Amino acid sequence: MEWAMAFILHHPEAxxxxxxxxxxxxGHNCIINEEDVSKLPYLQNIVNETLCLYPPTPLLLPHESFDDTTICGYNxxxxxxLMVSLWTIHRDPKIWNEAEKFVPERFEGKEGESLYKLLSFGIGRRSYPGYAMGKRAVCLLLGSLLQCFNWERPSKDLIDMSQATGLTMPKVKPLEALCNVRPYMANLLAR
Structure with a gap:
């Protein structure tokens, strides 16, 4: 969530x-709910792009080779x-165009072309079973924050996107942001 908000602040056009x-x-008469998430593809694209550039964990769970094999020329x-680095895969320019850039549009209308490359929670039978729920929850929270508030950086400086070390890749500097209630949401939020 923090990385998604950092990208939003870094890219006001998004x-x-x-x-x-x-x-x-x-609309302006109700607050986004869980059923609405599936109708908001661009919001989902922002979350997918965030998961691509900053996966929840940079490494998948360890695997063990069952047979002697060769991987990328190594016996x-x-x-x-075996440790799989999602961070490296998701930033590989051979796999992704503009791999280091925040481009939510890369997931637009491609149903599978980019989504099959997104491995943020693993793939296959060892993938994280709560992936769909977690992604939906992030979309719902981010959508609520964007629907109800206008956000801006506390200064003209760009957001520091440096990541610290650790299992979950936290930001080096915690995110700071300013918000104002969007004018037509004030009455709805006051209820």
Whole structure:
């Protein structure tokens, strides 16, 4: 969530586009709910792009090779522990165009072309079973924040996007942001 908000603050045009989508689909008379998330593709694209550039964990759970094999030209003996770096895969320019840039549009209308490359929670039978619920929850929270508030950076400086070390890749500097209630949401929020 912190990384998604950091990208929104870093890219105000993405915030504006997401807010326009929310206004058009949800309107101003109710707050976004869980059923609405599936009707907001650009909001989902922002979350997908965030998961791509800053996956919840930079490494997948360890795997073990069952047989002697070769991976990328390296001989891997049976019983070797294998670590898969999502951070490296998701930033590989051979796989992704403009791999280091925040481009939510890369997921637009491609149903599968980019989504099959997104491995933020693993793939196959060892993928994280709560992926769909977690992604939906982030979309719902981010959507609520964007629907109800206008956000801006506390200064003209760009957001520091440096990541600290650790299992979950936290930001080096915690995110700071300013918010103002969007004018037509004030009455709804006051209820």
């Amino acid at each position: 915030m504006k586009k997401a807010q326009e989508e929310i206004d058009e689909v949800i 891997v003996p049976k019983g070797t522990m």
